[in-house]
Amino acid sequence: MQAKKIAIIGAGVMGKKHAQTIVKHPHAELVAVCDPFSDVLAQEFNVPNYKDLEELFNNAELDGVVIANPNRFHVSTAIQCMEYGITCLLEKPLALNTEEALSLIEVQQKLNVPILVGHHRRHNKIIQQAKEIIDAGSLGQINTFNALWSVYKPDSYFDIEWHRVAGAGVLAINLVHDLDLMRYLNGEIESVQAMTSTKNRSLEVEDTISILVRFKNGSLGTLLASDAAVSPWGWDQNTEENKNSFAVSPDQDCYFISGSEGALSIPNLEYWNYPKDQLKSWATPLIKNKVEPNKEEDVYINQLTHFIDVIDGKAEPISSPKDAIQNIQLLECIEQAANTQRTVHIEHLEFLQKTA
Ligand SMILES: NC(=O)c1ccc[n+]([C@@H]2O[C@H](COP(=O)([O-])OP(=O)(O)OC[C@H]3O[C@@H](n4cnc5c(N)ncnc54)[C@H](O)[C@@H]3O)[C@@H](O)[C@H]2O)c1
Structure with missing residues (x-):
């Protein structure tokens, strides 16, 4: 297979991560970088840096691009790439708000160019294993989905001004990935309630949040998070996905799912149920079964392999704009629920049903 020629738009922290992934991948080739403010990444990887998209598209032969520029440019950049017919891997978040995301989807429906949104955790093999267990019906009818993300961000994190103001808290920065996985594993969410607290750091931005969700399949969920709590419970600590930034506690779990037939903890994939021939009762001892979690594979390599399949037309994006808009x-809705202290129902977008 000929290596796919890929450029990176936005040469910051994530741009570098993607560049490192591309050069490691046997079927991808990094051909250019596009960043108006920095040549450093291009120099490091010995490829040209173009100052804008026009220049990139006029000079580089491309099969795809990775968009890792600041969030406020995601939609305009993706639209320009689609106009050139170039398949994109667009970093999360898809857009700044629903309205902007809808404008991207409208253009995509006309131009029909695929976009993979960078909800990279979906590419973790452990998530695929968990999904297989759930989809096989091993838990029966799911009743509860309990998720935790608790960690202590160093005080210096808040020296950066925008980290201290509303909108840059644990909800917007960290929980979007957990919410995405809750939906991926247990289906769409119908309504939410939420409470936030600023008590621990006394900043404008929330440091702690508790979210209640009602899934469309009738199950209930909680997502409890704090960036001012000392704890080993959270995806980043319990997997090795992000071990350059997070110290790991791999023996701990952060998602606990239970249903009418069994329970599953993630990422260690312990599955609990009653022995087949015994009464289903709280008095019957549970059996603990263990599925060996596949911790070996690099989630970013897996994401890139999927992106190459999307470029080749062999796969539909596992996270498309029509999916990611729901995040x-x-x-x-969670922000609104926290502000109003009311249950907020997620607005149903008509086109989701048509294309489901
Ligand atoms: N998937 C994840 O877990 C994850 C983690 C971190 C960040 N992100 C996302 O990745 C994106 C980049 O984040 P980051 O932490 O690398 O930011 P960053 O600030 O380190 O890098 C952004 C880069 O974009 C460049 N840039 C600015 N305007 C540009 C433009 N118009 N065109 C091209 N480049 C431009 C800047 O010069 C900078 O080099 C964000 O959307 C962020 O949400 C995703």
């Missing part, structure tokens, strides 16, 4: 809606 943006969720963030908005």
Whole structure:
């Protein structure tokens, strides 16, 4: 297979991560970088840096691009790439808000160019294993989905001004990935309630949040998070996905799912149920079964392999704009629920049903 020629738009922290992934991948080739403000990444990887998209598209032969520029440019950049017919891997978040995300989807429906949104955790093999267990019906009818993300961000994190103001808290920055996985594993969310606290750091931005969700399949969920709590419970600590930034506690779990037939903890994939021939009762001892979690594979390599399949037309994006817009809606609804102290229903977007 000929290596796919890929450029990176936005040469910051994530741009570098993607560049490192591309050069490691046997079927991808980094051909250019596009960043108006920095040549450093291009120099490091010995490829040209173009100052704008026109220049990139006029000079580089491309099969795809990775968009990792600041969030406020995601939609305009993706639209320009689609106009050139170039398949994109667009970093999360898809857009700043639902309205902007809808404008991107409208253009995509006309131009029909695929976009993979960078909800990279979906590419973790452990998530695929968990999904297989759930989809096989091993838990029966799911009743509860309990998720935790608790960690202590160093005080210096808040020296950066925008980290201290509303909108840059644990909800917008960290929980979008957990919400995405809750939806991926257990289906769409119908309504939310939420409470936030600023008590621990006394900043404008929330440091702690508790979210209640009602899934469309009738199950209930909680997502409890704090960036001012000392704890080993959270995806980043319990997997090795992000071990350059997070110290790991791999023996701990952060998602606990239970249903009418069994329970599953993630990422260690312990599955609990009653022995087949015994009474289903709280008095019957549970059996603990262990599925060996596949911790070996690099989630970014897996994401890139999927992106190459999307470029080749062999796969539909596992996270498309029509899917990822629901994460943006969720963030908005959770914020509204926390501000009003009311249950907020997620608005149903008509086109989702048509294309489901
Ligand atoms: N998937 C994840 O877990 C994850 C983690 C971190 C960040 N992100 C996302 O990745 C994106 C980049 O984040 P980051 O932490 O790398 O930011 P960053 O600030 O380190 O890098 C952004 C880069 O974009 C460049 N840039 C600015 N305007 C540009 C433009 N118009 N065109 C091209 N480049 C431009 C800047 O010069 C900078 O080099 C964000 O959307 C962020 O949400 C995703």
